[in-house]
Amino acid sequence: MAFPETDRERAWTAVVLAAVGALVVGSLVLRDTVYGGFVWHYFWGPVYADAQGAHCAVWNGGNVQLLYESATCRAASEPVAYPGYTLVSEVGYAVTLLVSLVGVSFLLDHLEIGESMQFLYSLFPFVLLGGALRVVEDANNAAEVAAGAEPFIGYPLNSLIISPVIYFVMFAITLAAVVVAIYLARRTDVVEDGYRLLAGIGTVLLAATVGFLGYLAVTTDYVEFHPIFTVLTLGLATVVTVLVWLPVRRYLPSIAAGTPLAGALVLWGHAVDGVANVVGLDWAKELGLRADLVPKHPLNAAVVDITQDVLPASVIQLTGDAWPFLVVKVVAVIFVLSLFDEELREEAPRYTTLMLLAVLAVGLGPGSRDMLRATFAI
Structure with a gap:
């Protein structure tokens, strides 16, 4: 089903495409400055280092070197990416979040949902799910450093539950759950309340994730x-x-x-x-x-x-x-x-x-x- 696009939505789309286009063109034309010194340094580099279990990753003209000792990382030439967040990346994520919320609000307008606070409460388990999935990645890292233990999720699959990639993964999971719950509530007689079904889906996924962590606690030495x-x-x-x-x-x-x-x-x-x-x-x-x-x-x-x-x-x-x-x-x-x-x-x-x-x-x-x-x- 096609939705009519408003002027505000066209303006939002134009701004997003312009920003993405500027990053893509800048990364191609000024690879070391724009991509290596900004995109890789603050966003993808930390994910890559984290996913590989390295203490840091060093950008050297497109050749990325993984380092596993803090002293070696300190002696390396910038840009050096460390697992985790920086002030620059957190500001970038905040701006991305605000822009994304505008786009999501347009989607909710078309779906005619989200006016009630019930929508907020039904998504509560998904907020907890995001945190729980990050702990699964932490456990995966713990397995990697434990003597004789193999990570249960290898690269590049483990990058899906590392920030900021996990934000997009959680958005996709949540959006899929919203569409399924609303569709079943409106098009079938099986579900009467889409918000309750949505909360139920999130709760099941959360319970499965925490249950997996509990399983690791019982069966491994590193949890x-x-x-x-x-x-x-x-x-x-x-x-x-x-x-x-x-x-x-x-x-x-x-x-x-x-x-x-x-x-x-x-x-x-x-x-x-x-x-x-x-x-x-x-x-x-x-x-x-x-x-x-x-x-x-x-x-x-x-x-x-x-x-x-x-x-x-x-x-x-x-x-x-x-x-x-x-x-x-x-x-x-x-x-x-x-x-x-x-x-x-x-x-x-x-x-x-x-x-x-x-x-x-x-x-x-x-x-x-x-x-x-x-x-x-x-």
């Missing part, structure tokens, strides 16, 4: 099971949400007016991220792991570094150095939620739902990954 991390993270995140959201609704009602229930869910998702970092970075060893986890994002690492510079060592020994990240997350998400007033909800309901989903995902996605990393000692 363990420490449920205390999940219990503490979810429990403390719930306490933080209640202690923050109830006073906000009572004393600052304008902030919660547009998102009374959805706002609590978004806050909870970011509280999970904050608590998972505090528990994993500061108290993992005390709770049974061999060592504390390390931050996976530049913002987490920056907050830890600033805390170490500001607070004396005697205080950090008692409180840890990751707790300010939880404070930053809570304050930031309350500010963002204040932008979702009732007027915005009425004027652009679908885009509002998508934006709330995006805000939830950037908190709960990495938060669930950190929680499960600690739970399975990866």
Whole structure:
């Protein structure tokens, strides 16, 4: 079925094609500068190094060299790509996300879904699924470094669950689930509520992924099971949400007016991220792991570094150095939620739902990954 295209959609398509075209042409004409120094350095290089289990990857005029020692990486000439995120890549992903949300909102307009907050709630399991799949990749890396163990997912297949490729994979999975659920709800008598079916599909996929991690914990030496991390993270995140959201609704009602229930869910998702970092970075060893986890994002690492510079060592020994990240997350998400007033909800309901989903995902996605990393000692 063909959908009529609006002027806004044509403009969006033109902007996206122009940006992609500029990157493609620049990569062909100025290969070392545009592709090697930007696209590869900040986006594909980290994926390639991660997928190969290397400490870093070095670009040398189109010849990529994998290095497996930190000292060798430090001595290498730029551009050098390390597994994980950088500030440049995170900004790039954020811009890509915002542009993509506009395109998805057009699609939802044509499908005539997404106005209700039920759509947000039905996609909640898919947000957790993204974090769980990243832990599967972490487990795959753990298998690679374990003595005598073979990775259960080899290259290039493992790159599908490494950022940023996993974002596109999760988008495809989620879109397929949405289309199937809506089609069955509208065209058959088997399904009455498409949103419930959508949530059910996500829940089954999530349970299968976490179940696979549990299987690895039982059958391998490089994955363990420490449920205390999940219990503490979810429990403390719930306490933080209640202690923050109830006073906000009572004393600052304008902030919660547009998102009374959805706002609590978004806050909870970011509280999970904050608590998972505090528990994993500061108290993992005390709770049974061999060592504390390390931050996976530049913002987490920056907050830890600033805390170490500001607070004396005697205080950090008692409180840890990751707790300010939880404070930053809570304050930031309350500010963002204040932008979702009732007027915005009425004027652009679908885009509002998508934006709330995006805000939830950037908190709960990495938060669930950190929680499960600690739970399975990866």
